[in-house]
Amino acid sequence: MNRISLKRAAGRSLLVLARFYVDLTIRTTRWTITGAPESFPSLLQTSERLADGCITAAWHRTLLMLPAMCRWAHHQKPDLPITVMISRNRDGRFISDLIAPWNIASIEGSSDRNGKNKGGSRALREACTALKNGAIFMITPDGPRGPAETVQAGTETLMRLTGKPLVPIGAACTGFTLPSWDRLRVPLPFGRGYLLYGAPCTYPMTGDEIAAKLKTLSARAESSLALGRATLADRLWKALGTALLPALRAMSLIRLRRGKERLDRLPERRGRTGLARPQGTILWLHAASVGETHSILPLIAALAERHPTHYFLITTATTSGADIIAAYQRQAGPLASRLIHQFIPYDVPLWTKRFLDHWRPSALLLTDSELWPGIILACTRRAIPVGVLNGRLSARSWQRWQKMKRFAPPLFKRLAFVAARGAEDARHFAALGVRDVVCFGDLKQNAPPPSVDQGELAALRAQIGNRPVFLAASTHEGEDEIVLRAAALARRTLPDLLTIIAPRHPVRAEQIATLATPSPPRRSLGQKPSDADPVWIADTLGELGLFYRLADCALIGNSLLPSGGGHNPFEPVRLDVVLATGPYHGNFRPAFEKLGGFVTAIKGEQDLAEWIGAVVDNPTTWQAKARQAQAAIASQEAVPAALLDRIDALCA
Known part of the structure; x- marks a missing residue:
């Protein structure tokens, strides 16, 4: 056997081994293939859109992962025509032979450089024809020789000539990296892999914009691969x-x-x-x-x-x-x-x-x-x-x-x-x-601000009349006793004071009722406060907006005991409610700091009773303070545009 025959035999053996290895890795890798809903799923499942064809693009270093995408696509639609552009050289022909078992056609050619004809013009014409016939045309826009992750001019030209959308693909898999110009990733069997397709891009779109989308998807695929391992x-x-x-x-x-x-x-x-x-x-x-x-x-x-x-x-x-x-x-x-x-x-x-x-x-x-x-x-x-x-x-x-x-x-x-x-x-x-x-x-x-049933609000205001109203909002276990003692102290100077207790967890209403004498009426039982009732338990869900609107002043609960942490003060501030908080509101410290001194800090039942009396005796001064609190949180931009941009990038 002469030297040429030996080389051909070695080449065939290498091809068989390479096919076996690629097939093994594709079949044993746990692939996650996902992405923009308007991309491949609709393209593969709707024959009318399929007839339009599309371009797919992935970095050259992910070349050995693309057969997995083709295998998945053919599983969705067996007769789907898939074509890939390869280099017109020995390596390109080897790749063409390697991927043939996955029903992938190939077009030889790459961008002409330095006056040297590399078949780029002919390949471009063939690519346009394939796309016109409804093929999925796969390219590596930074190939065949780089620079890595730099989109070559041929990609934009193909989009301009055909008017077809380009679907960017980010890929990552368990494997090792070769010391080649593109850092080619070689998959390992029995690993995990990710193929993420982005939303279709249409012309005009620059190479830099395409590269940005490919880098985003690739980074997301790499991140999922690295951080998805269960510890x-x-x-x-x-x-x-x-x-x-x-x-x-x-x-x-x-x-x-x-x-x-x-x-x-x-x-x-x-x-x-x-x-x-x-x-x-x-x-x-x-x-x-x-x-x-x-x-x-x-x-x-x-x-x-x-x-x-x-x-x-x-x-x-x-x-x-x-x-x-x-x-x-x-x-x-x-x-x-x-x-x-x-x-x-x-x-x-x-x-x-x-x-x-x-x-x-x-x-x-x-x-x-x-x-x-x-x-x-x-x-x-x-x-x-x-x-x-x-x-x-x-x-x-x-x-x-x-x-x-x-x-x-x-x-x-x-x-x-x-x-x-x-x-x-x-x-x-x-x-x-x-x-x-x-x-x-x-x-x-x-x-x-929380919504309210205006009819119910009017009915309760008529029921309560001109009585001063103090609300203890979102109280936690152990706080109700403090509130009731403070309310009793305040009634020495305000005998008609109505105290509304709205527990954070309404299931505690029965327990709270045993702390007061006489037993208070309860909202959940359809009971309303009479003129003789000093306390009303508001034990319903989703009605805090109603109770805030009834109150002359309110205490934000979960703040009177060391086990607390406070609650969000912004809701009542938007309703112009005069507010107080206990000393233990660390979970919402930034919010209270933003409100400055417009929310009164109280230390215990004596402080609370004195504060209630001060608010009722001088409502004009305290209402001015409530309006100042609302002005302190006023914002011209309800939702920051920068946050919306960040969310858009997350979903890209």
């Missing part, structure tokens, strides 16, 4: 959630009896839903309860105006949060059809998977301190970016996380960005490893 803490969290399944089901029934769940919607806690997923991009926003839900309403309106085809999946943890979304939908006009509410599933792997399989959101935005490790890991593994709005980490929470830092999962590193509510929170998130921390202020500052 020991992740496995323990998963095992705990699975073990607690029976307990969580039982807890749902207990919450149902207490009025904290709704029977027809209990399946949503397990990731089930009776709603169909709409076609298109879905942005998922999660708000725990009333304050968080109110805070994201202006943001949703601003995002809906920017993206008139997007849908917004809003999850809440409480029924009162659900009621706020329902009320907002009733007055949202055409936007209502793009708002979807669900109760967030418990952070159990099976239920989270079921939820994500159905809704397939493009991104998740958590609010405040709602950080669920299992949900964040599940999103990371699906290349769903997770951001945090109005990020809040009190000094106490930060210290706890600091102590667990070595043992906790890389929760904070998995967050794409955190928009912290203040500088202190931003420092805490950065110290815990969040890669991108920004500060656009507190969203709750610009949230609309």
